[in-house]
Amino acid sequence: MSKLKVHSIESFGTHDGPGIRMVIFLQGCNLKCLYCHNPDTIPLKGGAEHEIEALVKRAENMKSYFGKLGGVTVSGGEPLVQSKALIPFFKALKEKGIHTNIDTNGSILNDDAKELIDNYADLVMVDIKHTHAKGYHQITGVDKYGSSLKFIQHREKSGKPAWLRYVLIPGHTDIPEELIKLGERYKGFDCIQKLEIQPYHKLGTHKWEALGEEYLLKDAIENTPEQIERAKEILSPYFKEIKIN
Structure with missing residues (x-):
């Protein structure tokens, strides 16, 4: 089996898919989001190589904690950068009866990514960055822009579930008219089970500073409860379920 370049592993994740999950954060991302709270996962260089066989064994040892809903989530960085290596990993997990999930920005849909998500990903969570190209x-x-919609369109063909995620940044991504556009864009997909609203926070600011880079959203404020509730009310008509993370 091949290896995966791993940034870190969380043993008992509860916000990365259904149930209790082993969350593997892979190294390397093809985007550089302003609000990224793990900017040290962005460079393709770095991380540590982990044998897939060892990761499968670690997940298998946690099966009793997963219960009926839990399993393994691969996040990042952007996990689909390593789609080719993830195929044998997810295939082995499926053989062990372990639920598999990919937390992705939805911008990579090459042949390896398609094979992975079509055949071995029980769930995909797609981070919707914005409602227009600019x-x-x-x-x-x-x-x-447009790649995440194509990704969901492809997922729809498979008949397997997807969740959407959307970071709510006051003054940037919480404009009511834009939230309506988001709802209109993704309504009607049978595969979309829910939308998770991710309130904006500044927990990763110090990581940018530690890397010697400026955090460009330092003037953005965190959401008030009223702003979060307003967004939920606007988006609720378009989705089967809205969850606030």
């Missing part, structure tokens, strides 16, 4: 570029630093 905003997407401002948040991520790249021109990949």
